[in-house]
Amino acid sequence: MSGLLGNFVTQIGILVNDVEKVSTAYAEFFGLEKPEIIVTDTEDIAQTRHNGVATQARAKLAFFDMGSLQLELIEPDHEPSTWRDYLNEHGEGPHHIAFVVEGMKEKIMLLEGKGFPLQQKGEYTGGRYAYMDTFKELKVIVELLENDKDNGEE
Amino acid sequence: MSGLLGNFVTQIGILVNDVEKVSTAYAEFFGLEKPEIIVTDTEDIAQTRHNGVATQARAKLAFFDMGSLQLELIEPDHEPSTWRDYLNEHGEGPHHIAFVVEGMKEKIMLLEGKGFPLQQKGEYTGGRYAYMDTFKELKVIVELLENDKDNGEE
Numbered sequence: 001m002s003g004l005l006g007n008f009v010t011q012i013g014i015l016v017n018d019v020e021k022v023s024t025a026y027a028e029f030f031g032l033e034k035p036e037i038i039v040t041d042t043e044d045i046a047q048t049r050h051n052g053v054a055t056q057a058r059a060k061l062a063f064f065d066m067g068s069l070q071l072e073l074i075e076p077d078h079e080p081s082t083w084r085d086y087l088n089e090h091g092e093g094p095h096h097i098a099f100v101v102e103g104m105k106e107k108i109m110l111l112e113g114k115g116f117p118l119q120q121k122g123e124y125t126g127g128r129y130a131y132m133d134t135f136k137e138l139k140v141i142v143e144l145l146e147n148d149k150d151n152g153e154e
Numbered sequence: 155m156s157g158l159l160g161n162f163v164t165q166i167g168i169l170v171n172d173v174e175k176v177s178t179a180y181a182e183f184f185g186l187e188k189p190e191i192i193v194t195d196t197e198d199i200a201q202t203r204h205n206g207v208a209t210q211a212r213a214k215l216a217f218f219d220m221g222s223l224q225l226e227l228i229e230p231d232h233e234p235s236t237w238r239d240y241l242n243e244h245g246e247g248p249h250h251i252a253f254v255v256e257g258m259k260e261k262i263m264l265l266e267g268k269g270f271p272l273q274q275k276g277e278y279t280g281g282r283y284a285y286m287d288t289f290k291e292l293k294v295i296v297e298l299l300e301n302d303k304d305n306g307e308e
Contacts, residue, residue, distance in 0.1 A: 025292055
């Protein structure tokens with residue numbers, strides 16, 4: 001599977017019950033500015049699907065830039081999602097490592113063909129994400145991130 | 155606490171029950187060479203202390219270089235350790251993010267003074283580590299790594 005995703009981890013995602021409280025702790029611990037809390041889009045915009053089924057799940061997010069790595073705090077609601085499932089099963093803590101890809105559909109199909117099912121996908125302003133169920137093999141979920149190219153460049 | 159650790163994450167540590175099996179899966183998934191499994195030193199050499207008490211705990215380790223980030227797989231034995239405690243409580247999955255520091259003793263004292271207890275420490279060839287109990291606040295354990303300077307440079 002060489003080269004399918006590259007090996008540059010761009011983000012670690014950590015599940016929390018209270019993103020406001022934990023992001024305050026991170027800002028203080030690392031001497032960073034406390035970021036604005038972002039709420040994921042509603043289902044009609046995010047087109048979120050979890051295990052192949054549309055879901056209204058949303059999450060509150062906080063992002064910290066830690067050198068070349070981004071740290072994402074995720075407080076999910078109680079609708080069906082990979083975030084809620086994982087939090088219920090494992091408790092708070094790291095959930096995924098993320099890789100930037102091009103050609104999301106093809107990458108998902110390639111990984112599914114290798115036995116890694118698509119667990120959740122959705123759209124955000126400027127791009128889309130997909131969580132692949134790699135937990136059984138890799139003991140962490142792999143997220144694919146595809147960012148739209150700047151129109152000015154095309 | 156600005157500047158105490160910097161904000162460059164050098165490593166993610168993931169707890170596993172079978173490092174042989176999981177490291178094979180990583181090598182295949184990322185198209186990387188399967189690394190040699192390293193076993194941590196015995197207590198007399200590693201001087202491992204867990205919650206202030208000497209422990210015979212050891213672990214089998216596998217390291218993957220993922221761009222600027224190192225990914226560490228850890229299969230602990232059943233002696234008392236942060237690895238075994240965390241694995242028993244959360245199951246397999248990510249355990250820590252690590253930061254390279256200078257002046258280990260001072261860094262540990264500074265963090266303890268801020269309310270983050272030392273959870274485990276030990277020596278390895280060429281350096282030493284300390285796991286600080288940041289889980290309650292940061293939802294991940296922070297590891298400090300101090301590497302000895304090359305004698306030739308001093």
